[in-house]
Amino acid sequence: MVAQKSQGIQTLLEAEKEASKIVEKARSYRTQKLKDAQSEAEKEIAQLKQKNDQEISEFQKKFEGSQSKEQGKLDEGTKKQLDEIKKAFEAKDKQLVQKLLDRVAAVDPKPHPNLVKVE
Secondary structure (H helix, E strand, O other), rough: HHHHHHHHHHHHHHHHHHHHHHHHHHHHHHHHHHOOOOOOOOHHHHHHHHHHHHHHHHHHHHHHHHHHHHHHHHHHHHHHHHHHHHHHHHHHHHHHHHHHHHHHHHHOOOOOOOOOOOO
């Protein structure tokens, strides 16, 4: 009877060892699958990032030229307007100074309308 119990215990121990091997194998399999999934996700992310960077680069190249053209047109228009303002100032500069001098020199000595004579 003791031999049977000993043999039963031995069988249980062997079954437990085998079960722990199976559990360990499953854990390592799961760990490997997680690592594989992570590396695959990193590859996909890198590909998407590269694709997006390429699209952005193409978009910038496409519209960069038009932006510099528009900036050139704006700069040219601004320069023309400044030249016109300078020419108008130079043409009417002397007239303005003369009008200011005439107004300063023209003195009309009369009392202020709000002045009240006090007796």
